[in-house]
Amino acid sequence: MPSDSELLRAHVGALFTQDDADRLIRVNEPGGKPAPRFFLGQTTEGSAWWFRADLTEDTMHRLEAACAVLPDLLTAEPSHDRVAPFRAILERSAPIEAAWAGPAFHFPNLPAVSSSSVRITRANADLLKPYLESWSDDVARGQTLYAVVVGGKAVSVCASVREGAAHEAGVETALAFRGNGYAGQAVSAWAAAVRQMNRVPLYSTSWTNTASRAVARKLNLVQFAGDLHFG
Numbered sequence: 001m002p003s004d005s006e007l008l009r010a011h012v013g014a015l016f017t018q019d020d021a022d023r024l025i026r027v028n029e030p031g032g033k034p035a036p037r038f039f040l041g042q043t044t045e046g047s048a049w050w051f052r053a054d055l056t057e058d059t060m061h062r063l064e065a066a067c068a069v070l071p072d073l074l075t076a077e078p079s080h081d082r083v084a085p086f087r088a089i090l091e092r093s094a095p096i097e098a099a100w101a102g103p104a105f106h107f108p109n110l111p112a113v114s115s116s117s118v119r120i121t122r123a124n125a126d127l128l129k130p131y132l133e134s135w136s137d138d139v140a141r142g143q144t145l146y147a148v149v150v151g152g153k154a155v156s157v158c159a160s161v162r163e164g165a166a167h168e169a170g171v172e173t174a175l176a177f178r179g180n181g182y183a184g185q186a187v188s189a190w191a192a193a194v195r196q197m198n199r200v201p202l203y204s205t206s207w208t209n210t211a212s213r214a215v216a217r218k219l220n221l222v223q224f225a226g227d228l229h230f231g
Helices: 004-015 057-066 080-091 122-128 133-140 182-196 210-218
Strands: 016-018 024-027 038-043 046-051 099-106 117-119 145-150 153-163 166-173 200-204 222-230
Touching (some): 004 016, 004 046, 004 099, 004 153, 004 200, 038 080, 046 057, 057 080, 080 222, 117 182, 122 133, 122 145, 122 153, 133 153, 145 182
Parallel strands (some): 166 200
Antiparallel strands (some): 016 024, 038 046, 117 145, 145 153, 153 166
C-alpha cells in the first residue's frame, strides 16, 4: 500500500496536468479549466504544495514563506483566519475566483460489490436515461463508469472523472433515489474495477458535502489527506 504522501502525489497527478517542474497547468479532463493557482495538501506525514505554472517567482516565494505556519486540513474546513495569508498573497495579482477545502480518501479494503451494479459502456448507455443521461459523454470517452440499476434505469453512478496512476471518483445519484445507499454501491463497484486495472481508486470531497462524506464513512474509507486550493 502506498504511503499517505505517495497517495497525495498520485491524487494531485490525477486531478491536474503538470509541466516538467510539477507545476499545475489545467484540470485533468477534456476542455479542463486552468488548475488552481495554489494547491496545499496535508497528510499525517507532512505537507506538500503545488503552484500553477503561470505564477510569478515572487508570488511563489511569498506562498512558500506562508507555509511555515499551516492550518489543520485533516479534521475540518480551516477557518478564514488560518487561510487569510494565502488569500492575501494571491489577491495581490488577481481576485480569487474559487476556493476548495476537503478530505481525500483511499480504499484499504474493497467493500462488497452489489449485483445491482453494472458497468456502463456504449452498448448499454441507454440505461442512463432518463435520470443520469448527462454521464453519456463520460461513457463515450471510455471512462470507467458503474451504475446501480433499479427498474431497468440507472439511478446512481460512479465514474473515473480524472485519471492517472490513480483514478478519482465522480459520483451522482438521481434526486428521487437518494438516501437508499445506492451511491455506496456504485462507488464499491467502481473501486473494484479500478483496482483490477492496477490503478489506485481515490475518493475526495469537500468538507461542506455531508452526504458525500457519509458515503465515505459507510464504506469505511480511510482519509489520507486534506486539500486546500485557490483558483
